[in-house]
Amino acid sequence: MADKVHHYRVSVRWTGNTGEGTTGYRSFERSHDVEAEGRPVLKGSADSAFRGDPARWNPEDLLVSALSECHMLSYLALAPAAGVDVVAYTDTATAAMTTHRDGSGEFDEAVLHPVVTVAEAGMAEAARSLHEKAHEKCFIARSVNFPVRNEPEIRVAGGA
Template sequence: MSEHVATIAWTRGDQPFADKHYSRAHDWTFDGGAVVRGSSAPSSVRVPFSDPAAVDPEEAMVASLSSCHMLWFLDFAARAGLVVDRYEDQASGTLGRNEAGRSYMSAVTLRPTTTFSGRQPDQAELDHLHHEAHQSCDMANSVRATITVLATLD
């Protein structure tokens, strides 16, 4: 098995803390050196205590699922002899409530649009490739959210 590392760092600075009027902005540093600004979602904690320009955990989860799916899709398309020129996904996630009344990511919808050169797959082949990608995606296998793929050709 492989290990994947991220360092999450937040500092209070001179902000008050006990009154909850502190910034939720922080940094995500990944093992390859990339740094991403993170924050709570403005829908959860109002601005200025959230940074709307930063990535919130819910967006990161949706992006992670979409990215993992895309990487597997590209692999399966290449194995099928297809040439992918472009892949774009307008993915979204929905928070719901579980049996205990706690908020969780209940559904994620992937909306990949793919452009191919040369041989063009029909919708059945496209759907099969996306099914295989979904079955292989480590991230999709790690969550309990319902994940729907609505694939189209460009």
């Protein structure tokens, strides 16, 4: 199959001008809207550590969310061909980011903690090994320049 290029378009609009523009570091809010055609507006801000509104999504949370979602969707797409019947999937992803004195920074790593529940006990080992394949397929994990690890837990429906 030939390679295919997919295109994405979002608009980010700063809504945090309090009337003073950016005349000072404390003179403005970090609030903004993230918009994409046909979707609800996502209310964004900076992380509260950087004078942002903690009630809004921040870019760091969204990046960790994108890693978690991408892994899950890759995993679920691969499951049928592997004979794994997934009946539930949750993840609590974590990440560490270092900031420097000059204001720059980067993520050091992200760790996904997927809890996958499969229909039958005989699927558990295949379900565990499927995480490595899903990681290899995940577009987002393949695109970041920091390690993304998976620490999966496999459960069997009904507790068997």
